[in-house]
Amino acid sequence: xxxxxxIVFGLIIMMNLSCGGGGDDSNSGFDNNNNSDPxxxxxxxxxxxxxxxxxxxxxxxxxxxEWNSSDNTDSYTINVKNLTTSAEISQTTTSTSVEITLExxxxxxWYVVSKNSGNATANSQTWKFFLSGTPLNNHAPFPxxxxxxxxxxxxxxxxxxxxxxxxxxxxxxxxTFTVYLDKNDASEVITQNITTTKTTVNLSDLGTxxxxxxxxxxxxxxxxxxxxxxxVID
Numbered sequence: 001x002x003x004x005x006x007i008v009f010g011l012i013i014m015m016n017l018s019c020g021g022g023g024d025d026s027n028s029g030f031d032n033n034n035n036s037d038p039x040x041x042x043x044x045x046x047x048x049x050x051x052x053x054x055x056x057x058x059x060x061x062x063x064x065x066e067w068n069s070s071d072n073t074d075s076y077t078i079n080v081k082n083l084t085t086s087a088e089i090s091q092t093t094t095s096t097s098v099e100i101t102l103e104x105x106x107x108x109x110w111y112v113v114s115k116n117s118g119n120a121t122a123n124s125q126t127w128k129f130f131l132s133g134t135p136l137n138n139h140a141p142f143p144x145x146x147x148x149x150x151x152x153x154x155x156x157x158x159x160x161x162x163x164x165x166x167x168x169x170x171x172x173x174x175x176t177f178t179v180y181l182d183k184n185d186a187s188e189v190i191t192q193n194i195t196t197t198k199t200t201v202n203l204s205d206l207g208t209x210x211x212x213x214x215x216x217x218x219x220x221x222x223x224x225x226x227x228x229x230x231x232v233i234d
Contacts, residue, residue: 043072043074043116043118045070046073048112053125056169057129057131058134061101062100062102065097065100067112069096074094075092075093075116076094076114077113077115078100081108081109083106084143104131107128107131107223108129109126110129111123128142128167139169139170141173141221143225145166148161149162153231155231155233156232156234157233157234161198161200162198162200163197164197174195174217175216175217176215177193177215178214179192180212181211186212206233208232210227211230212224212227
């Protein structure tokens with residue numbers, strides 16, 4: 001009997017040693033080196049409020065911009081662009097409104113970037129308005145937005161569709177378009193007085209092309225999209 005007890009006791013000691021006995025808890029299953037920073041939720045995009053999209057603004061001095069607060073956001077950066085001169089103004093605030101003095105008699109676009117302490121940001125939609133100062137009977141259409149090929153795009157030679165969009169404060173106006181395209185300064189007319197917002201061109205010569213769209217309303221007022229580029233490859 002004593003011999004049997006000694007054997008059992010020996011087996012117990014061996015089991016303790018094989019299971020890491022001695023108080024070493026280094027393999028306890030807990031990660032003692034887990035020092036990862038907490039995840040910061042990405043901010044949400046703001047919803048713009050004023051000035052209304054495609055509207056005429058009659059502010060006497062400064063234009064008041066307003067938008068809705070967005071989740072997970074600490075600050076907002078508003079970006080305003082003169083669509084004729086391409087001059088841009090940016091201003092950061094923790095509020096959901098700001099007043100900015102702008103030059104009158106020009107069309108503008110604006111959008112808001114939501115930010116927090118993380119790396120992610122969120123952009124609102126881009127809206128447009130015309131700052132007239134005094135009411136006008138007719139407004140030039142807003143400069144056309146280039147849709148395709150996107151600025152800087154690379155496309156294969158052959159039949160290439162050029163497309164754009166346009167908006168106008170005067171909703172009853174009709175529009176025609178003249179498209180310029182070449183490899184130098186976008187001064188060569190490839191089509192004119194068309195009523196559609198797209199046209200097709202056949203390009204076999206490789207290289208970088210420049211193009212722009214001139215929009216005209218039925219009252220003779222015009223606007224220019226500005227020059228965009230794309231590259232044709234084999």
